[in-house]
């Protein structure tokens with residue numbers, strides 16, 4: 261067993277200052293019964309904790325680090341940028357450079373606005389949708405997570421699901437009342453909701469490939485239905501691609517389904533590990549944002565030059581060919597995990613889309629939040645710790661996604677598959 265004495269001490273110390281010892285709940289490893297590792301540095305596909313241990317990292321800062329840790333070109337660009345100052349609160353060429361790059365990859369982003377997190381992006385997108393339609397109700401799907409703003413923190417995935425919080429205390433009832441929720445991938449229920457409330461619904465926000473209850477791809481029929489219903493009822497369709505953007509595919513999940521949302525939110529990869537979120541979409545909608553229109557949005561650090569540089573230097577290195585390589589690695593890993601489970605007679609469902617992957621200890625199928633909840637969470641917790649003990653750092657919850665970076669090597673994939681086999685041996689002995 262690896263000694264993590266320094267991380268244990270650091271966690272104790274941090275717990276005096278931060279609720280649960282962390283700045284974001286799932287980091288605490290609470291539901292897997294562990295002590296979080298305190299990280300000293302990252303390099304490529306690896307992270308190193310303060311006790312001196314080395315891990316192959318599949319969390320990758322919860323998605324952003326598609327080029328791995330401390331990518332040489334990103335670091336060089338950031339060093340150059342920081343020497344010019346860290347923030348001006350005035351326009352820079354960097355913002356337009358990043359916007360052009362985003363639009364060239366995701367053409368539905370006709371106009372956009374930079375923000376500093378995914379939460380800000382989705383929060384602002386629904387404000388715009390409400391402002392444009394002059395309606396209050398929004399629809400979200402059970403187990404989808406769109407950040408921690410009040411209207412979206414209802415029946416959410418990710419940490420909200422991990423800690424079984426459902427609807428957070430502190431969210432005003434009136435706001436929760438205007439958030440209608442529906443099961444993911446359930447065409448009949450969303451049709452009923454639109455029959456009853458269609459003309460009151462400002463927007464439907466959806467993760468087209470869900471990644472906050474593990475990976476669950478939306479079905480073509482489901483997403484197509486959302487497109488048709490929103491069009492019929494004058495509602496705005498928002499694809500929340502904070503996670504799936506530049507992850508499910510180079511051009512995002514929307515390119516996989518051939519469906520054009522009215523608005524898209526981006527985050528994570530788009531900042532290459534710096535704080536960036538983006539909301540945007542149809543020009544006629546985005547023109548309503550202040551100061552061009554009346555719908556207010558602002559930010560002291562929006563479009564921050566360091567954050568823009570992180571995004572530009574990351575997106576410039578992405579190519580469709582790189583996605584083929586990463587996807588191939590995910591395919592091989594997924595097969596290895598399935599084989600490992602089968603040879604140990606453990607039911608498993610492995611889902612993967614592009615560079616996103618996760619597994620459920622579940623008989624399957626897993627198409628929505630209820631299905632995920634039928635997974636064996638106790639087994640997952642033991643299994644997670646068995647992987648960690650071998651230096652394989654994966655998401656510490658069944659409600660989260662693992663990722664692949666361009667830096668993971670074929671040898672590391674083999675090592676990880678061997679690690680899954682060993683973890684089954686360890687947990688079952």
Ligand code: PLP
Nearest residue numbers: 377378379405406407500502503
């Ligand atoms: N939307 C989705 C789909 C996400 O996965 C997340 C974060 O995991 C968010 C929004 C919120 O982003 P942030 O944590 O940057 O506020």
